[in-house]
Amino acid sequence: AQTVTQSQPEMSVQEAETVTLSCTYDTSESDYYLFWYKQPPSRQMILVIRQEAYKQQNATENRFSVNFQKAAKSFSLKISDSQLGDAAMYFCAYRSEYAGNNRKLIWGLGTSLAVNP
Amino acid sequence: KAGVTQTPRYLIKTRGQQVTLSCSPISGHRSVSWYQQTPGQGLQFLFEYFSETQRNKGNFPGRFSGRQFSNSRSEMNVSTLELGDSALYLCASSPGTSGGGETQYFGPGTRLLVL
Numbered sequence: 518a519q520t521v522t523q524s525q526p527e528m529s530v531q532e533a534e535t536v537t538l539s540c541t542y543d544t545s546e547s548d549y550y551l552f553w554y555k556q557p558p559s560r561q562m563i564l565v566i567r568q569e570a571y572k573q574q575n576a577t578e579n580r581f582s583v584n585f586q587k588a589a590k591s592f593s594l595k596i597s598d599s600q601l602g603d604a605a606m607y608f609c610a611y612r613s614e615y616a617g618n619n620r621k622l623i624w625g626l627g628t629s630l631a632v633n634p
Numbered sequence: 635k636a637g638v639t640q641t642p643r644y645l646i647k648t649r650g651q652q653v654t655l656s657c658s659p660i661s662g663h664r665s666v667s668w669y670q671q672t673p674g675q676g677l678q679f680l681f682e683y684f685s686e687t688q689r690n691k692g693n694f695p696g697r698f699s700g701r702q703f704s705n706s707r708s709e710m711n712v713s714t715l716e717l718g719d720s721a722l723y724l725c726a727s728s729p730g731t732s733g734g735g736e737t738q739y740f741g742p743g744t745r746l747l748v749l
Contacts, residue, residue, distance in 0.1 A: 550735045560722060562740035569735060608677065614734040621667070621679035621690055622726075622738065 665730025
């Protein structure tokens with residue numbers, strides 16, 4: 518079974534600085550997708566970035582980028598120029614490409630990010 | 635496009651009661667997934683419905699059930715509520731036809747408190 522591990526329950530960053538959130542996963546599959554979701558205090562889960570496992574190029578969305586290391590099964594999220602609005606719970610998630618029960622999102626336990634002014 | 639909506643947003647029930655939560659997906663989306671979020675267990679997959687059929691199921695007891703209507707709206711039901719069912723229940727929708735890479739769009743959740 519696939520698992521997702523986020524080893525940093527809490528992190529903090531100064532406004533305008535850069536922070537990296539860690540995520541590792543375990544799978545025997547070769548085709549899958551990885552996601553970072555953000556959950557602010559409103560509890561609305563918002564997609565931050567998505568990575569296809571077959572793509573070597575790291576995904577980027579504005580100030581958010583990932584470092585995807587497939588062999589190491591590592592998928593870290595880098596937030597540049599941190600803003601107060603980035604304060605939230607960040608979840609790393611895995612989803613298989615294959616049909617059947619493997620298609621569910623499998624989640625890490627999250628990292629709570631505080632942004633200090 | 636309107637986002638995913640969930641009703642009610644908050645609910646208080648007592649042990650032994652049953653509850654029904656509703657989710658309206660984004661227009662055109664045919665897949666609806668449900669997740670339970672608790673501080674102790676994190677996010678756990680409940681089930682996924684696609685075109686009125688349950689396509690995937692998580693490891694929850696039979697007290698948790700769901701259904702999907704022809705307009706893709708989905709409901710989940712929890713019977714004989716237990717204290718441990720207190721959680722945030724999240725619904726997510728996606729087109730349902732493009733494989734594992736589809737982005738799931740989440741609703742604001744229903745917070746259930748069981749007393």
